[in-house]
Amino acid sequence: MADANSQSNLQPRPVSKSMPIALSRAREAVMLHFRPLLAERGYTEQQWRVLRVLNEQGPLDATNLARHAALLLPSLTRILKVLEDRNTISREVNPADSRRSLITLEQSMVAYIDSEMKKTEAVYEEIINQFGASNTAELLRLLALLAELDPPALSNRHLVQP
Amino acid sequence: MADANSQSNLQPRPVSKSMPIALSRAREAVMLHFRPLLAERGYTEQQWRVLRVLNEQGPLDATNLARHAALLLPSLTRILKVLEDRNTISREVNPADSRRSLITLEQSMVAYIDSEMKKTEAVYEEIINQFGASNTAELLRLLALLAELDPPALSNRHLVQP
DNA sequence: GTGTTACCATTAACATGTTAATTAAAATGG
């Protein structure tokens, strides 16, 4: 017996090499640095993302806002409800297509977001200081590439007969 | 005026270069490939992770199980409740320290997990095929490095006077 | 036109993420 652990010649991928878990862990390590800022502001990570996107892109409909903020529409629906109640955004229906709404950042938020983003940038500097500028650039490159993976071949999704 | 968008000489970091968002997007792209497998099995991603860790590491207490599976303890508590009801794990208290429990994978699950992990490995092959073996190795290296970032300097957490 | 299909957004239901509070048991320090 070569090894008490050799169950089938092929070892299953250890958890330590799981890509989703590695991505989660890395994200968590980064978020530890940003959470204090978010707590000060009184916005969650995802709420703040929505504000950043609107500040950066201008008014958007929900679908595109979700795309830019990397959120699913049901999450965005709930977030928009909260942000609207706090008067940080407003909504109107697109007259050309009444399915679509147009979400706009309140003018009063623009200066605040810009000023908070400077704190965010300072945290980034700390992180990049430790992690290295070239590591950071390389990581962002690889992540963007990975995000563009072809979606799976959608095998036998449900075998619905047309 | 050089540029209608130059609000303060320093542009805030665009959402496209946000590390947490980039990590989320990449994770989502990868998960798209694994979700069909999880759906077949009838386990969620996190439930399956717990089973994998137990299969790989043997019995563990909740704290270490959470660490290996990259879950927070409150999430793990709920997951263990479900898995115990489904008879895929069992729990006993550690007699040497009755705060601690010992969580064990049911023997009947071992063969099943091993066989399912072969399907997982096949999906990995597809992904690595597209993404490239060296990109994969480099990405995992960078992610592990990033996960080891020093935690933030824990500035003025609450200003508790001792 | 009318029926069908596709699309946008919301809702529903359940699982997990996140922070804080709580309980019980162990370690620690007089």
Place this chain on the structure above:
DNA sequence: CCATTTTAATTAACATGTTAATGGTAACAC
């Protein structure tokens, strides 16, 4: 010993993730 402080795990409360279903509107095909 006893009081205090840590630690392990759970619970609570709210936000988001995830999938499926729903309601309304628009585009399409006859």
